[in-house]
Amino acid sequence: MKTILQFAQAARERRGLVMVTAYDALMARLVAASAADAILVGDSLAMVAHGFPSTIHATVEMMAMHVAAVRRGASDMLVVADLPFLAVRRGIAAATDAAGTLMQAGATAVKLEGVAGHADVIAHLVQSGIPVMGHLGLTPQTVHQLGGHRLQGRSVAEAERIRAEARELEARGAFAMVLECIPAALAATITAERAIPTIGIGAGAGTAGQVLVLSDLLGLDPRFQPRFARRYLEGDSLVREAIDRFARDVRAAEFPTGAEVLA
Ligand code: KIV
Numbered sequence: 001m002k003t004i005l006q007f008a009q010a011a012r013e014r015r016g017l018v019m020v021t022a023y024d025a026l027m028a029r030l031v032a033a034s035a036a037d038a039i040l041v042g043d044s045l046a047m048v049a050h051g052f053p054s055t056i057h058a059t060v061e062m063m064a065m066h067v068a069a070v071r072r073g074a075s076d077m078l079v080v081a082d083l084p085f086l087a088v089r090r091g092i093a094a095a096t097d098a099a100g101t102l103m104q105a106g107a108t109a110v111k112l113e114g115v116a117g118h119a120d121v122i123a124h125l126v127q128s129g130i131p132v133m134g135h136l137g138l139t140p141q142t143v144h145q146l147g148g149h150r151l152q153g154r155s156v157a158e159a160e161r162i163r164a165e166a167r168e169l170e171a172r173g174a175f176a177m178v179l180e181c182i183p184a185a186l187a188a189t190i191t192a193e194r195a196i197p198t199i200g201i202g203a204g205a206g207t208a209g210q211v212l213v214l215s216d217l218l219g220l221d222p223r224f225q226p227r228f229a230r231r232y233l234e235g236d237s238l239v240r241e242a243i244d245r246f247a248r249d250v251r252a253a254e255f256p257t258g259a260e261v262l263a
Contacts, residue, residue, distance in 0.1 A: 007037065008196075016208075018038075019036065019209060024049075025073030029073040032076065037209070038077065038080060039079045041080070042055075042082050043084045043085070045058065048215050055085065055143075056141060060084060064102055079108050081109070083098055089118060091121075096124065113136075114135070127173070134166075135180065136166060137153060137187075138202070151183065159182075163190055166190045177198055182203050187204050202229075216229035216231070
């Protein structure tokens, strides 16, 4: 899938939107050859690819480098790029510059967290021709204010706030929204109320689509196994076993041999 119009059409046809993260050209090529609809160059790359403790460490420059690599690996795919920490909080001009950098690096759309205090930025980006995906519920860039990565929208007041934010996002022109770590019933309510597609992560089965971080889906990090993320591969043990076999072959003088030895 290449465009936000195709994304909206697939949602209208209730095809079940599928988005996964990728941060480099190799993984982007694999995702592009799969049945996924869109790639998210998420600021989770600060943690997964750069080893930082939170997404707060992602910068526009870091994001742009990864977006460019992903675009080289997936030339025909809808690529959504996260606007990193504070990029939308320094005023419209700075946010437009940051979004422009990500679009020029190859993004089809940008994703940004929250609405309160930057609804005008969302409207300005949309009116500037930049498709915007929202992100509500657990917004990892505000992890310190939220007191950790925990379920959001449990109380009536919190649920009402998130519903109002979803309404505001749609009114400001967002083409879709991620709903992260909120009760399934709340996510289903928002999905029914809003015309734009909802993409869930830890938000139950009632959203228009689902997004997962690729390393969670592939089971690559045994230290991080969120309950809501299904492991479709035991990637950590498979990769480790392959490297162990390589090491064993080298030490037993069984690699390289035959055609692997260049004459
Ligand atoms: O950064 C990211 O990977 C994300 C997903 C968790 C939705 O925002």
